Amino acid sequence: MTTPDVLIIGGGLHGLSAALHLARGGATVSLLERRFVGRHASGASAAGVRTLGRNPLELPLSMGAMQMWHSISDLVGDDCGFVAQGQLRVYETDTQADRELARVAALRAAGHENEVMIDQQTLRGLVPGINDKFIGACYAPTDGAADPHRTLVAFRAAAQQAGVQLHEGSGVSALSRDGSRWTIDSEAGRFSAASVINASGAWGARVASLVGEEIPMAAKASMMMVTERIEAMIRPVVSIVGRSLSFKQSSQGTLVLGGGIQGRYDLDREETTLDFRALAAGASAACELMPAVRGLRINRCWSGLEGKTPDLLPVIGPSTVAAGLYHVFGFSGHGFQLVPAAGAAVAEMVATGRPPATLSPFSAARFTTRDVAA
Ligand SMILES: Cc1cc2nc3c(=O)[nH]c(=O)nc-3n(C[C@H](O)[C@H](O)[C@H](O)COP(=O)(O)OP(=O)(O)OC[C@H]3O[C@@H](n4cnc5c(N)ncnc54)[C@H](O)[C@@H]3O)c2cc1C
Known part of the structure; x- marks a missing residue:
């Protein structure tokens, strides 16, 4: 034994x-x-290496994790492909703007300074080509993404x-x-x-x-899509308030789209199945965010099984x-x-x-x- x-x-x-x-x-x-x-x-x-929009109860652990990501080589001898390209959470209505402002103010009152509010002009500077309907964003400049x-x-x-x-x-x-x-x-x-x-x-x-x-625990089967390679168009990872979308560009030029779009799962068989209708909704949210990506080919999709409390x-x-x-x-x-x-x-x-x-x-x-x- x-x-x-x-x-x-x-x-x-x-x-x-x-x-x-x-x-x-x-x-x-x-x-x-x-x-x-x-x-x-x-x-x-x-x-995604994100403090942006997290449940405040997770933030003390998440902020400690973020510090560790910024020197992850010290822990594991490799940078894990981590790049602090920033994360953005964009919104399109005044009501959403007010809610986000209140959320970020509450974070600051609790001592967390990871998020700032930015106006439409600054947003356009960070994400050239973003749809005009998005009027501002919350921005976490030291967030980023790694290579899983x-x-x-x-x-x-x-x-x-x-x-x-x-x-x-x-x-x-x-x-x-x-x-x-x-x-x-x-x-x-x-x-x-x-x-x-x-x-x-x-x-x-x-x-x-x-x-x-x-x-008590359920499960989820979040899905991802990867497009063909295109020229560099965007640096930060972008999500939309109230929608299941995260949008980023990898260092190879592919767009990596996810954000919690759900497929189906079977825990006994340890399997997931893609839901192409839900993927199509995710792809159209991506086109709405960045109209220039309409017509790009999606090369690969997958999903993964995870517990949901x-x-x-x-x-x-x-x-x-x-x-x-x-x-x-x-x-x-x-x-x-x-x-x-x-x-x-x-x-x-x-x-x-x-x-x-x-x-x-x-x-x-x-x-x-x-x-x-x-
Ligand atoms: C598509 C997708 C996108 C995601 N994007 C993000 C993101 O951008 N940012 C973020 O922070 N998080 C993201 N997540 C969530 C994140 O990946 C997970 O929270 C994290 O990887 C969970 O790790 P884990 O070790 O808990 O679980 P897992 O990686 O699932 O590991 C659990 C392991 O336990 C094994 N196991 C189960 N039962 C037994 C048993 N009886 N005996 C032995 N082994 C067993 C399983 O085979 C499995 O390998 C995403 C998840 C998915 C699926």
Whole structure:
């Protein structure tokens, strides 16, 4: 039997990041991934590195993550393709402008200065060719985007160099507590560990239910489209208030379009299916934003499976029913940016037994205790 200090279930970016930070802190770590590293959300991600428009409850963790992205090579020995090209959230009506102004004012009152309001002229300077109907934007100049595959390669290599034992093709089927240790049964055999981290993405609630913990979670299948290459036309990543669109241009010239347009999913088969009507709606929103892109060919589409919680915030914290089990899943479509800081916070929680303050909004107890109070 293999006996690491910590066993991590799930080889997405959150499992890898927790593994890396724990191993650097001196723990022995085994990571079990049912398929292969990056098979699900982390390998399908648009990799937007965004504080813009985030739920304020996520901002303390997200701001820490943003600092880490700006020196990500120090953590993983590669820049992960991260470019701080800025992110914009454009709006088209006075009512939306008023709401955004109030939102940004509330952020500033809470001490967050990551977003500024810009007028139409400044917006046009940043995004030449944008449709005239967009009258202004919120702008986060130090946000950006990374390359998801490069990020996976870098986190995987750094974790392995730090000593993490990685087992792919090794789904976990059972967990049982035996005294002060966990016994974990998997396709890679039986393990015994003092602590277990459930980083199993869209299957996080199912893994929690292996120990009788019921955490409400649905799933989502966000879709992406990539066009043919064109000349450089836009630098920042652009989203539209009230719409499912994110629009950016890669360094190769392709336009990468996403923003949460949904396909269909089957958790049992671990599959997603593209919904071409929804993709068409996303493509027309892109043409509305930047009329010059009408007629471009779309070369490739894909979708990825991710857990979606009732309040769209992740579950990061100790299990509410089992000592020595910690959850980190359910990022609801925006977990890529949080990866470096969430891994550090999870490692601190496992080492000290207490979640740091940045994790307090994400406790699994927010669902279970609300049910009890009701
Ligand atoms: C299309 C798309 C676009 C996105 N764009 C952005 C973006 O622009 N910005 C942003 O911040 N976020 C974005 N996200 C979200 C972000 O990619 C995810 O939040 C993040 O990758 C989640 O990582 P994870 O490690 O929690 O999950 P995953 O990467 O899904 O990893 C979970 C792993 O657990 C494994 N597993 C499950 N059950 C078991 C088991 N029983 N035993 C062993 N292994 C198991 C799975 O095989 C899987 O590999 C996007 C997501 C998608 C799908």
